Amino acid sequence: MNFNIDEINERIQKSPSMQALQEIEKEFLARENGTITLALQNLSKLSPDERKNVGIELNKIKGLLLKSIENQRKIVKENEVFEKIKNEKIDVTAPANYNLYCEKSGSIHLITETKNFLMNILHKYKFAIYSGDYDIENTYHNFTSLNTHELHPARQTQDTIYINSDSIDENIRKNEKYFINEKNDEFLLRTHTSAQQTRIAREIIAEIDENREESENEQGYNFKYATLGRTYRNESDGTHSPMFHQIELVAISTNIYPQDLIEMTINLLSEFFEISKTELKINLRTNYFPFTNPSWEVDLFLPSKNAWIEVLGCGMIHEKVLENMGLDSKIYRGYALGAGLERLCMLKNNIQDLRQFFSSDIELLKYYSNNN
Numbered sequence: 001m002n003f004n005i006d007e008i009n010e011r012i013q014k015s016p017s018m019q020a021l022q023e024i025e026k027e028f029l030a031r032e033n034g035t036i037t038l039a040l041q042n043l044s045k046l047s048p049d050e051r052k053n054v055g056i057e058l059n060k061i062k063g064l065l066l067k068s069i070e071n072q073r074k075i076v077k078e079n080e081v082f083e084k085i086k087n088e089k090i091d092v093t094a095p096a097n098y099n100l101y102c103e104k105s106g107s108i109h110l111i112t113e114t115k116n117f118l119m120n121i122l123h124k125y126k127f128a129i130y131s132g133d134y135d136i137e138n139t140y141h142n143f144t145s146l147n148t149h150e151l152h153p154a155r156q157t158q159d160t161i162y163i164n165s166d167s168i169d170e171n172i173r174k175n176e177k178y179f180i181n182e183k184n185d186e187f188l189l190r191t192h193t194s195a196q197q198t199r200i201a202r203e204i205i206a207e208i209d210e211n212r213e214e215s216e217n218e219q220g221y222n223f224k225y226a227t228l229g230r231t232y233r234n235e236s237d238g239t240h241s242p243m244f245h246q247i248e249l250v251a252i253s254t255n256i257y258p259q260d261l262i263e264m265t266i267n268l269l270s271e272f273f274e275i276s277k278t279e280l281k282i283n284l285r286t287n288y289f290p291f292t293n294p295s296w297e298v299d300l301f302l303p304s305k306n307a308w309i310e311v312l313g314c315g316m317i318h319e320k321v322l323e324n325m326g327l328d329s330k331i332y333r334g335y336a337l338g339a340g341l342e343r344l345c346m347l348k349n350n351i352q353d354l355r356q357f358f359s360s361d362i363e364l365l366k367y368y369s370n371n372n
Contacts, residue, residue, distance in 0.1 A: 003036070003061050012068045018076055021069055028065060036062050110368045111245060111357055114345040115228055118247055121271045125264065127249060128225040130200055135230055136163065136172075137190040145198040146291040147320040154191070154290075159233050161242070163187045189232035193246040194291060194338065196227055201252065201325035221332065224251035228341070241354050245341035250317070252327065252334040258294070261314055261335035268337070269300055269311065273348060283308060292336055293318045302347065309347060312339035 008028070015021045028036045040058055043051045108116070119129055139155070148154055165187050190196075204223050226249045232242060249264065262284070270277045281301035289295040292315025299308045314337040319329035342354050349368065351357075356364055 003058075005061055005064055008065060009068050012065075012072050015072055016076070018073065021072055021076065025065075025069055029062065036065070107365070109357075109365070110345055110349065111341060114341050114348075115245070115247075118268075118272065118341070118344075119226075119228070121268060122226045122249070124271075125267065126224065128204075128223070130196070130225055130227045131229060134196060135189055135232070136168065137188060137195045139186050139188065141199060142188060142190050142192075142195040145321065145324045146194055147318050148290045152290065159235065160191055161189045161232050161234050163189065191233055192231050192338065193227045193229050193248045194336070197248070197250060197291070197336070198321065198324045200225060200227065201250070201327075205326055220254055221327065222253045224249070226250070241342065241358065243358075244354070246338060247341055248336060248338040250334060250336050252317075252322075252325075252332060254332055256316075256333045256335055258316060258335075261316065261337065264335075265298055265312070265314060265337060269298075272344060273300070273302070275303075287313065289313060289315055291318050291321050292316055300347075304350065311344065311347065312337060314338070 008024075012021065012024055015024065026034065028034050031037060036058060040055070040062075043055050043058075046054060122129060139150075142160075143152065143155055144150075154160070163186075168187055204225065205221055208221060208223070226247060228247045229245065230243055231246045233244075234242060249268075251260065251264070266277060266280060266282065269275070269282065270280045273280075283299040283301075284296040285299065287295045287297045295313070295315035297310055298312050298314060300311045301308050314335065317334040317336050322329040322332055322334060342357060345351065345357075346354060
């Protein structure tokens with residue numbers, strides 16, 4: 001069988017796509033019926049001298065063919081990248097005129113959309129919302145005030161990102177409203193939104209006291225609030241990011257019990273995942289958190305995955321934390337519930353890799369914009 005290598009090369013060089021190249025490779029080199037493959041298999045029918053010469057020639061053609069296809073694959077791939085860049089390029093010098101320069105308006109990022117959706121749920125249940133913007137904390141608020149002693153494993157540097165205090169503005173560093181310095185206190189990027197738990201509670205209590213009439217002094221404290229904000233840990237993989245967002249719910253009163261916490265957990269998960277309360281399945285597993293006692297991890301059964309998935313942590317606020325809030329732990333009780341926004345968003349939208357949220361992938365953002 002004669003093979004015109006020049007004609008084959010011309011076909012390869014004119015192939016505009018990976019699929020076209022695959023068809024050519026299949027035509028000549030498929031294991032069962034590729035023309036070169038069949039020719040090599042028929043060498044046994046030739047005389048020894050012919051077999052040697054034809055075999056050398058066929059293997060030479062096969063090698064040239066493979067090299068030519070590989071070179072064209074690189075060219076096709078480069079062309080695809082250039083075409084994508086051409087179609088997705090943004091003229092950053094163009095004026096901000098929607099009608100002239102925009103095919104369609106922008107959309108809200110999926111994390112922001114998740115945050116807004118959760119805030120609407122929390123407003124419905126009368127939670128005051130705090131933004132949680134104090135990304136820099138000290139060890140007192142991040143750990144000590146939450147019953148996490150100095151030698152607790154959570155303080156170890158493999159998780160916590162510490163900051164050289166000399167790099168922080170002195171006015172911020174010495175602002176006792178936000179940073180109560182204690183012995184061996186250090187500054188860090190907060191590892192959870194719980195870092196603001198005692199500070200916010202004290203602010204709310206102070207505001208209640210300030211606006212309360214003398215005749216109301218014995219009514220006590222009854223409030224609930226939620227914080228949503230950025231948190232930081234030294235970890236990065238498909239389900240973890242050095243920066244991520246958390247939501248935390250706190251409720252304080254004289255008559256709050258675990259049943260109130262369970263009820264709020266059911267309400268939150270039912271409305272967020274849009275599963276009716278009659279169909280919602282949750283499982284509470286006992287766990288350890290230094291700032292709650294008792295503490296639970298909450299698993300949710302997701303029909304879409306046909307599996308139990310851990311979604312959040314919660315518990316009754318520890319008496320030492322209540323005392324650090326300025327409350328008498330013999331009178332007041334409270335619960336706390338915390339979850340990662342990215343985790344909730346990934347489960348709801350079937351996203352496998354958390355890093356996609358921060359990749360600035362236009363196609364990904366368009367996809368979730370069109371599906372929400």
